Amino acid sequence: MHRPVPSSRSVAASTPADTRIYAIGDIHGRADLLSEIIARIDDDTRRRPIAHTVEVYLGDYIDRGPGSRAVLDLLAVRLVANRAVCLRGNHEAVMEGFFQDPNILPHWLQLGGLQTLASYGIELHDETETAAAVQRRFVDAFPREHELVMQCMHHQFSCGDFLFVHAGIRPDVPLDQQDINDLIWIRDEFLDSTRKHERFVVHGHTPVPHPDIRPNRINIDTCAWRSGTLTCIAIEGSTILFL
Numbered sequence: 001m002h003r004p005v006p007s008s009r010s011v012a013a014s015t016p017a018d019t020r021i022y023a024i025g026d027i028h029g030r031a032d033l034l035s036e037i038i039a040r041i042d043d044d045t046r047r048r049p050i051a052h053t054v055e056v057y058l059g060d061y062i063d064r065g066p067g068s069r070a071v072l073d074l075l076a077v078r079l080v081a082n083r084a085v086c087l088r089g090n091h092e093a094v095m096e097g098f099f100q101d102p103n104i105l106p107h108w109l110q111l112g113g114l115q116t117l118a119s120y121g122i123e124l125h126d127e128t129e130t131a132a133a134v135q136r137r138f139v140d141a142f143p144r145e146h147e148l149v150m151q152c153m154h155h156q157f158s159c160g161d162f163l164f165v166h167a168g169i170r171p172d173v174p175l176d177q178q179d180i181n182d183l184i185w186i187r188d189e190f191l192d193s194t195r196k197h198e199r200f201v202v203h204g205h206t207p208v209p210h211p212d213i214r215p216n217r218i219n220i221d222t223c224a225w226r227s228g229t230l231t232c233i234a235i236e237g238s239t240i241l242f243l
Contacts, residue, residue, distance in 0.1 A: 008241045009213055013161035013200035018051035020236040021159055022243075025058055026089065026204040028225035029065025029115055034074055037232045040243045044234060055082050056157055058204040058220070059089025059166035059184070063112030065225035069119040072146045079152055088153040089166045089205065090184045096150065099139065102131035112225075155183045158199060162235060167205035168217070171195050191219075202233075211242065 015021055022041050027034050045053055055078060062068035078084035094111055098104045105113070114124065117134070120141040124134065156178070157164045163175065168190030170182045175198050182190075187206055197216050204221035211231055212219040218240065224230040234241040 008239055010238050011200055011213070011218075011240060012215065012238070014238045015160040015162065015235055016052070019054065019160065020048075020050045020052070020234055021054045021056060021162065023056045023058060023164060023202050023220060023233050023235065025220035025222055025231040026060035026207075026224060027057070027065070027071050027230060028060055028063055028091070028112070029068040029071060029119065030224045030228075030230060031065075031067030031070035031074060033224050033228070033230035034071055037230055037243070038074065038078070040232065044243060050236070053082075054159060055084040056159075056164045056202075057084060057086045058164060058202070059087040059153075060091045060204065060221075061086075061089070062095060062116045063091045063108075064115055065112075066115055067119060068116040069146075072149050076145045076149050079149060085157045085164070086149065086153050087157065087164060087166050088155055088184060092150065092153065093184055098135060099142075102135040105131040105134060155180050161199055162202055163197070163199035164202045166203065168203050169197065169201060171197070175199070190217075202235075213240070 024037055041055065057075065061071045061075060075086055079086065091111060094104065094108050095116065098108050117124065117138060120138065122137050122141060166184045168186045169175065169178050170186060170189060171193040191206060195216065201217040203217060203219055206219060207221050207223035208219050210222060220231040220233055222229045222231045232243045234243055
């Protein structure tokens with residue numbers, strides 16, 4: 001698919017020496033697209049060997065698309081084999097909330113939770129079934145490997161001059177004082193800010209038709225579940241390459 005962006009861009013930030021970072025945008029249940037991206041990363045690493053590589057997944061692995069369970073299967077492997085960094089998105093936070101409180105179910109369903117439940121073999125046929133009963137079925141169906149993936153998730157990750165978060169940061173607040181809810185939910189206050197942050201921010205959360213590169217940030221959530229385009233960037237030195 002033709003992208004209305006150049007194949008690479010330079011930014012005013014840099015990775016550590018001999019380090020390449022692969023960052024992957026919001027997946028939302030598109031295990032098919034994630035499999036393709038993983039193959040591209042592995043191929044790129046073979047063709048362009050470098051001393052250190054880091055894989056960073058920006059969150060929102062579940063909901064909306066059909067393959068949430070398969071996405072977490074793939075991420076479980078990358079966590080172990082490649083020491084991938086998985087950030088927590090707002091959709092993971094809502095699902096975790098449902099594990100604790102079944103009353104969250106209606107809110108989760110509005111965000112695409114129905115597709116996630118279906119990927120674990122849970123269909124909501126009976127309108128008389130309580131949210132607590134659905135929660136029990138989901139807990140029973142959720143494998144231990146996926147629990148470990150959830151436990152390994154971070155809210156932010158820094159490497160060199162780059163900061164990776166799901167949604168963004170609150171401008172003018174030091175990075176070590178950011179509120180977790182902002183990191184996974186913020187929109188306008190961050191997106192509208194033109195200030196130079198402590199680090200160049202790589203994020204997702206807010207869908208865009210193509211990667212949105214600004215002087216202080218890049219948004220790589222290209223709405224994979226609907227558009228069929230899952231964006232992966234390779235950052236090396238000050239160059240961002242679109243895989």
